[in-house]
Amino acid sequence: MKQWLENLALIAATFWIGGLWVVGIVAYELFKLMPEAQLAGNIAGQLFRMMAFVGMATSIYLLIQRVYQFGTNALKQSFFWLVVLMFVLILISHLGINPLLEKFKLEAMPKDVMESVFADRFATWHGVSSIAYLLECFLGVFVILKIR
Template sequence: MTVASRLSLILIALWAGALWSTGVSAYVLFDALQDKQLAGSLAGKLFNVVTYIGFASAFYLLTHRLAQFGTAALKQAFFWAVFVMLLLVLAGHFGIQPILEGLKSQAFPADVMQSVFADRFRNWHGVASLAYVFECALAIVMVLKAR
């Protein structure tokens, strides 16, 4: 096995593990902390780290797969799982997160959940959560189709 292939496996493990552990950690933060703003802030920092892991991992994994298999990579479930995961990361980071941050800043100094923006924030947070769950499910495909 080449160094490039070993790095590919490490990135698959890192990205999938980061996705799953951050999802569980966010649940634990909101369950354990009474201050929901603090829980949200900490969870947001964790999700931000996972976003950058996703950017780097997806770029490498897609490039490596194309270099390894050429256009035949386009017929592989692995390639498309990683590609859709990257699209979800991009949509979350450049689309959904700015909306959520905008709603929080409009509500400031109040907690967004205690403001007139609570319903919109809840709806967009639901969209973000569904996208994250779908990304986690695709990570299973990524892991299973790695070889």
């Protein structure tokens, strides 16, 4: 049973971390390929939202599986704390920064947020969100390297 759970953890982590990188690349390309930035942003936002849910579910599974497999010794492993850090980054982005960005978009209506008085604040918080996502991607590489 433990071997099956460990294999599932490897598959789930690979799916999650690979998805993070793919969505990041796709979002970047969307803005290059689509003439309307607002539409590209909406599509990218939906992709990031989807990955947040995948990340929350996967990180919770990985943490539970690790504690099940190693008991309290899991708390001494860098893998465990990398996943915790990634989970915290997801929560900060998904529950903190993203609602703020959505608020700026709604308050800017009917204009595009980048043409409104909220453009500077939106750009700043979008940058913070981008850095958090990039950090999550790089931490994910270490998670994959530490999983076994």
